Amino acid sequence: MTDVANGVLAVTPRTRLRRLPERGVFDRAAIYRILDEAFICHVAFVVEGQPFAMPTGYARLGDALYFHGSAASRMVRQLSAGLEVCCTVTLLDGLVLARSAFHHSVNYRSVVVLGTAHLVEGREEKLAALRGFTDHVVPGRWAEVRPITDQELKGTSVLRLPIEEASAKVRTGPPKDDDEDLAWPVWAGVVPLVTSPGAPVPDGPMPPGVTAFDGARLGRRYLQSPAATNPAQ
Amino acid sequence: MTDVANGVLAVTPRTRLRRLPERGVFDRAAIYRILDEAFICHVAFVVEGQPFAMPTGYARLGDALYFHGSAASRMVRQLSAGLEVCCTVTLLDGLVLARSAFHHSVNYRSVVVLGTAHLVEGREEKLAALRGFTDHVVPGRWAEVRPITDQELKGTSVLRLPIEEASAKVRTGPPKDDDEDLAWPVWAGVVPLVTSPGAPVPDGPMPPGVTAFDGARLGRRYLQSPAATNPAQ
Numbered sequence: 406m407t408d409v410a411n412g413v414l415a416v417t418p419r420t421r422l423r424r425l426p427e428r429g430v431f432d433r434a435a436i437y438r439i440l441d442e443a444f445i446c447h448v449a450f451v452v453e454g455q456p457f458a459m460p461t462g463y464a465r466l467g468d469a470l471y472f473h474g475s476a477a478s479r480m481v482r483q484l485s486a487g488l489e490v491c492c493t494v495t496l497l498d499g500l501v502l503a504r505s506a507f508h509h510s511v512n513y514r515s516v517v518v519l520g521t522a523h524l525v526e527g528r529e530e531k532l533a534a535l536r537g538f539t540d541h542v543v544p545g546r547w548a549e550v551r552p553i554t555d556q557e558l559k560g561t562s563v564l565r566l567p568i569e570e571a572s573a574k575v576r577t578g579p580p581k582d583d584d585e586d587l588a589w590p591v592w593a594g595v596v597p598l599v600t601s602p603g604a605p606v607p608d609g610p611m612p613p614g615v616t617a618f619d620g621a622r623l624g625r626r627y628l629q630s631p632a633a634t635n636p637a638q
Numbered sequence: 639m640t641d642v643a644n645g646v647l648a649v650t651p652r653t654r655l656r657r658l659p660e661r662g663v664f665d666r667a668a669i670y671r672i673l674d675e676a677f678i679c680h681v682a683f684v685v686e687g688q689p690f691a692m693p694t695g696y697a698r699l700g701d702a703l704y705f706h707g708s709a710a711s712r713m714v715r716q717l718s719a720g721l722e723v724c725c726t727v728t729l730l731d732g733l734v735l736a737r738s739a740f741h742h743s744v745n746y747r748s749v750v751v752l753g754t755a756h757l758v759e760g761r762e763e764k765l766a767a768l769r770g771f772t773d774h775v776v777p778g779r780w781a782e783v784r785p786i787t788d789q790e791l792k793g794t795s796v797l798r799l800p801i802e803e804a805s806a807k808v809r810t811g812p813p814k815d816d817d818e819d820l821a822w823p824v825w826a827g828v829v830p831l832v833t834s835p836g837a838p839v840p841d842g843p844m845p846p847g848v849t850a851f852d853g854a855r856l857g858r859r860y861l862q863s864p865a866a867t868n869p870a871q
Contacts, residue, residue: 449682449691458682597836
């Protein structure tokens with residue numbers, strides 16, 4: 406496993422875009438940037454013919470995606486040789502308001518990772534994944550909190566999904582209206598969407614010496630303020 | 639179909655929560671509030687044994703969820719008697735930072751709707767769904783933009799999913815640390831997450847008389863500013 410994201414993933418019949426193929430991205434580095442910016446995925450899996458999509462936290466370590474087994478708990482308990490999943494990550498960047506209803510859209514970046522997920526059995530790999538879940542959201546958090554106990558470690562199931570069959574889909578820029586609609590008397594353009602941290606709410610009084618949480622620790626994805634938004638062109 | 643949300647949905651073996659059942663919500667009105675606040679869902683479906691989860695816009699009209707058929711296009715083209723789906727909607731409300739890694743969590747509201755989706759064939763119902771997609775994001779938008787043409791209507795596929803088997807899952811409030819960890823010297827609490835509109839970016843010069851887009855039109859879900867956040871207790 407390496408942290409260097411090189412190369413371009415092969416397009417498979419399952420990741421080839423049937424619709425708007427110009428939005429497809431198969432470059433590993435571009436895919437990893439999206440995976441590293443978001444922190445909630447939706448995991449799809451099948452139980453007795455019924456698909457489920459469950460939201461859960463995740464982390465990318467090298468060329469694998471790790472997610473909480475609890476998200477797929479219905480399945481994990483009957484899991485033997487692996488679980489067919491689709492992990493989807495979606496970042497919403499803006500509302501695209503066109504002159505016609507038909508051309509309304511959203512600017513977004515999404516990644517789909519397909520494959521077989523396996524329960525992580527090795528202690529070191531499981532610890533690395535759990536540290537990844539925590540530090541992916543708040544860098545450095547794992548080192549400062551009460552360490553995980555053996556019992557907690559046993560009580561947590563983690564799945565690993567290799568990033569081998571994956572693609573990203575990206576839309577940026579203004580609405581694409583038909584020429585004959587450009588004079589339609591309505592505002593058209595992009596309304597950027599920004600997610601930012603609110604004022605941290607402490608859980609009661611903190612022990613002496615503990616300082617307030619600094620929202621800047623969350624990293625660049627939450628640091629934007631609406632005024633500072635620079636929408637994609 | 640009615641817009642009055644009454645009653646409590648039956649808990650089925652597929653919607654019963656196996657884990658943390660106290661987070662389960664089966665009240666139709668509470669489920670509809672979440673569905674009406676978010677505007678992107680992840681639709682899970684199965685193609686040749688492989689699950690997919692695809693992000694797409696949606697609208698709730700009465701006791702049905704409507705979403706773009708393009709999200710399930712791989713499936714729609716081979717669709718005859720309906721498509722088994724799971725539509726999942728997730729709103730992230732905050733990061734829950736505990737004293738121990740194990741008790742880290744997020745505050746969220748999510749809804750899962752299970753069932754069989756069908757292509758909408760009737761013109762009026764399809765128009766209502768498309769209007770729902772648009773007005774769900776920007777109330778009143780449908781009436782001010784260039785109307786949809788018959789050709790555009792034909793080129794758009796819409797699926798309807800009855801809201802009969804559904805549940806919500808909600809976490810609010812502070813971290814739930816073990817008593818013996820309360821003196822651990824680290825900040826613990828909730829960091830609210832807020833999504834807000836940035837400054838609208840017009841698509842070139844607007845025709846005379848067209849005023850700037852007012853972000854307040856997006857409704858209460860985007861009106862929060864980080865400073866105004868009042869996290870759930």
